[in-house]
Amino acid sequence: MNKPGISIPERGKTLVLVLILLNTVLVAAVSALQVDANIRANQANRDSQYYAVQATGSLIQTGARSEYDLNTYSKWLTDTQEALVAEYSAMQRQAANDQQGFEALTLESQIYQARANQAKSLSVLMTDPAYAPASDQVPPDMDTYTKNLYSYSNELVQKQNDASGAYHRWNNKSDSYVAVLTVLAVAFFLLGIAQMAQPGVRFLFSSFAIVVIGISILWTLILLIF
Amino acid sequence: MEKPKEKNNRLEVWIAVLIALVSLTTALAAWRTASLGSKAGDLIYQGLLDAVKRQATANEDWRTAYEEAGYARDYLITLDGLIVQENSTDPASQEQAAQLRTYLLPGMKSLATPLGTDPSYLTPQGWLSVQKRFDQLEAQSSDLSSLDPLASFSLADTYYAEQRWLVVGTILIAVSLFWLGLSQLSHLRSRILILVLGVIVYGFGLVWSLGVEAVFFILRGGVL
Numbered sequence: 001m002n003k004p005g006i007s008i009p010e011r012g013k014t015l016v017l018v019l020i021l022l023n024t025v026l027v028a029a030v031s032a033l034q035v036d037a038n039i040r041a042n043q044a045n046r047d048s049q050y051y052a053v054q055a056t057g058s059l060i061q062t063g064a065r066s067e068y069d070l071n072t073y074s075k076w077l078t079d080t081q082e083a084l085v086a087e088y089s090a091m092q093r094q095a096a097n098d099q100q101g102f103e104a105l106t107l108e109s110q111i112y113q114a115r116a117n118q119a120k121s122l123s124v125l126m127t128d129p130a131y132a133p134a135s136d137q138v139p140p141d142m143d144t145y146t147k148n149l150y151s152y153s154n155e156l157v158q159k160q161n162d163a164s165g166a167y168h169r170w171n172n173k174s175d176s177y178v179a180v181l182t183v184l185a186v187a188f189f190l191l192g193i194a195q196m197a198q199p200g201v202r203f204l205f206s207s208f209a210i211v212v213i214g215i216s217i218l219w220t221l222i223l224l225i226f
Numbered sequence: 227m228e229k230p231k232e233k234n235n236r237l238e239v240w241i242a243v244l245i246a247l248v249s250l251t252t253a254l255a256a257w258r259t260a261s262l263g264s265k266a267g268d269l270i271y272q273g274l275l276d277a278v279k280r281q282a283t284a285n286e287d288w289r290t291a292y293e294e295a296g297y298a299r300d301y302l303i304t305l306d307g308l309i310v311q312e313n314s315t316d317p318a319s320q321e322q323a324a325q326l327r328t329y330l331l332p333g334m335k336s337l338a339t340p341l342g343t344d345p346s347y348l349t350p351q352g353w354l355s356v357q358k359r360f361d362q363l364e365a366q367s368s369d370l371s372s373l374d375p376l377a378s379f380s381l382a383d384t385y386y387a388e389q390r391w392l393v394v395g396t397i398l399i400a401v402s403l404f405w406l407g408l409s410q411l412s413h414l415r416s417r418i419l420i421l422v423l424g425v426i427v428y429g430f431g432l433v434w435s436l437g438v439e440a441v442f443f444i445l446r447g448g449v450l
Binding site for chain 1 (some may be wrong): 243259263266267270273274277278288289291292293295296299300302303304305306307309310311314316319330351352353354356375380382383386389390392394397398399404405407408411413416420
């Protein structure tokens with residue numbers, strides 16, 4: 001039986017209006033979420049590219065530094081060996097009673113030793129307590145040196161990877177929100193038809209719209225949680 | 227007395243005028259929202275270009291600093307060997323040292339300047355301060371090294387923040403347009419209710435959008 005004051009063609013229109021209001025609120029909320037996800041994706045994408053530029057620069061600096069450090073170490077090693085060889089040869093000449101040869105080679109050894117001492121004082125690998133060997137017979141701690149050398153670059157690469165991951169995550173969310181909005185647009189269409197249709201068909205279209213709105217709400221919640 | 231049908235027709239005209247006004251506002255708000263995103267995108271683009279330019283300059287400065295450090299190291303090593311030669315008692319070695327000091331050392335010294343010749347470039351540990359030389363080179367190329375990509379990114383973030391808030395106002399205005407359209411299609415009884423709802427939502431959306439614009443205009447120091 002009809003309610004007093006509500007004619008049959010008008011029946012259910014209030015329900016449709018409420019559904020339209022709900023759908024409108026949902027569209028507004030999902031639109032805001034979509035814009036937010038899009039902005040976050042853009043920011044993460046920007047960070048990712050910025051870190052990539054910085055990581056490249058860090059690797060270039062690391063390359064120049066390691067080349068300098070290893071060359072300095074190499075010069076110390078060469079001069080030390082040359083000094084030892086000259087010293088040993090001088091002793092040999094002395095044993096052979098070659099005084100002139102002994103003096104010349106001793107001087108040569110002293111020159112190489114002076115060069116080696118200077119190279120050692122300039123070498124991070126030979127004087128930094130973090131890498132320096134206990135004696136000149138042992139090589140410096142190259143593992144720690146390499147680890148420290150690349151630590152900042154690795155840190156930047158890690159940040160870049162994280163930002164890149166965040167970009168993909170937010171971009172996918174943004175795309176999914178667009179899909180939810182499309183589904184809600186379908187609900188609008190169904191409710192529009194329901195509003196204009198006869199009461200029997202109105203309830204049918206309203207039911208379809210409720211199902212579609214329900215799917216959209218569920219989808220949005222999944223996107224918000226995960 | 228006015229007949230209900232005539233009253234309904236007059237209301238339809240007013241709703242049509244309102245719809246036209248709200249449509250224009252929706253278009254304006256949507257344009258502003260999109261333009262904010264565009265401005266932020268432009269600033270990010272500019273910031274990334276600045277980051278690449280600045281990093282390229284830093285890369286070149288590091289390369290130069292380490293190249294100079296290599297020259298300085300070679301000069302200091304050669305100099306120490308030469309001093310031993312000069313102090314020796316062997317005249318031939320002294321002569322060779324004198325020749326080296328005259329012909330080899332000046333060239334090496336000019337390449338090693340300032341790292342190998344200025345003691346202020348030595349760290350307390352006795353190493354060459356490549357960092358100090360790098361800072362000096364950066365100061366010399368200040369037109370590129372002073373580029374600040376983070377400032378562009380920070381400004382872009384304010385535009386994004388404004389876009390976030392303005393989109394709420396734009397949605398409200400768009401929603402009001404929908405309600406006004408619905409009131410045009412509805413019958414007299416529900417029409418008034420829907421119309422009032424639409425006008426309230428529109429007013430709220432408009433005030434919200436103008437408020438957001440004003441707040442960010444002030445925050446950016448008078449820049450739209």
